[in-house]
Amino acid sequence: MPASNQTLSEVDGLTQLSFVIQQMLERRVTEHNLSLIQIRLLGVLRDREPTMTALATLLGLDKSSVSGLVDRAQRRGLVERIPAPDDRRASLVRLTDPGRAIATEVAGRFADDISALLSGLPRGERKTLSQLVSKLLTTLATAQGVDLFDTASSPNSP
Amino acid sequence: MPASNQTLSEVDGLTQLSFVIQQMLERRVTEHNLSLIQIRLLGVLRDREPTMTALATLLGLDKSSVSGLVDRAQRRGLVERIPAPDDRRASLVRLTDPGRAIATEVAGRFADDISALLSGLPRGERKTLSQLVSKLLTTLATAQGVDLFDTASSPNSP
DNA sequence: TATTGTTATACTCTATAACTATA
């Protein structure tokens, strides 16, 4: 079933907004000579020390892809591999202090960008927008069983 | 200056919404075994026949990157290079009929996804959300001199 | 001389398949 006529500009608005936000993130990430996937790696490690396999699941990648990803991040001193205490086959991946600093800084600057974007609206409208967006996301999460509070924002279920 | 306390959940909501929308697009694109940049290429060609250099500007890429991009799209029969009538150095890039069909289908399915997402809100709230989003984008465009009506959604100015 | 486009080269990111070390 095709989209109805009346929703066309609603569709375009949300679409363009999502592109604007993604571009803001992209800009902050490239400021640190990182890629989106690299910052996503640092992001999921902020509150986890997963095995390579668990990391692959979190990021929605094959484990071989994660091997290379972690290799490159480790070469830059952003993460480290430590032996898993209970399984001699496995490694745990951990953020280093510099890695954590970068993750925090990028997240902060990006949040500031969004705040600045929102500051274009008066307080009341901002509140209304926020409520509607939350409702949209809640409805979607209910319909699809997605966990909105997982900061990984990965396209797969844990 | 860091973000104010009260805007935190506003920031998260918009951020998550943008990720949800990008994932919807990503899913529609991979259904056709294409990448985001390939569908963006087809998208900008829907109403243009640019030179390689102009295409590079539209997509925000180096011309050498566009050479490869167009090569691969051409190999799949989605675009074609035609000689520029006035300059024997230049080529114009044009969508083929199959390329246009795919661009139209992906755009349509994606628009339907957004419509479905929005259908989670009653009509009045949808209208309000749309107005607020438009206002946000208009304010941003005014501040930055961006053309919101350029479907390329490219991170650079024409 | 300057511009248009391609090519050579190098790197990141991704997946599949084969491998090793351990369980």
Added chain:
DNA sequence: TATAGTTATAGAGTATAACAATA
């Protein structure tokens, strides 16, 4: 046998630098 992780290989996507053809 099964699982955790790496490696080999292949391909897309990107940029820089060098180049040929044309302006």
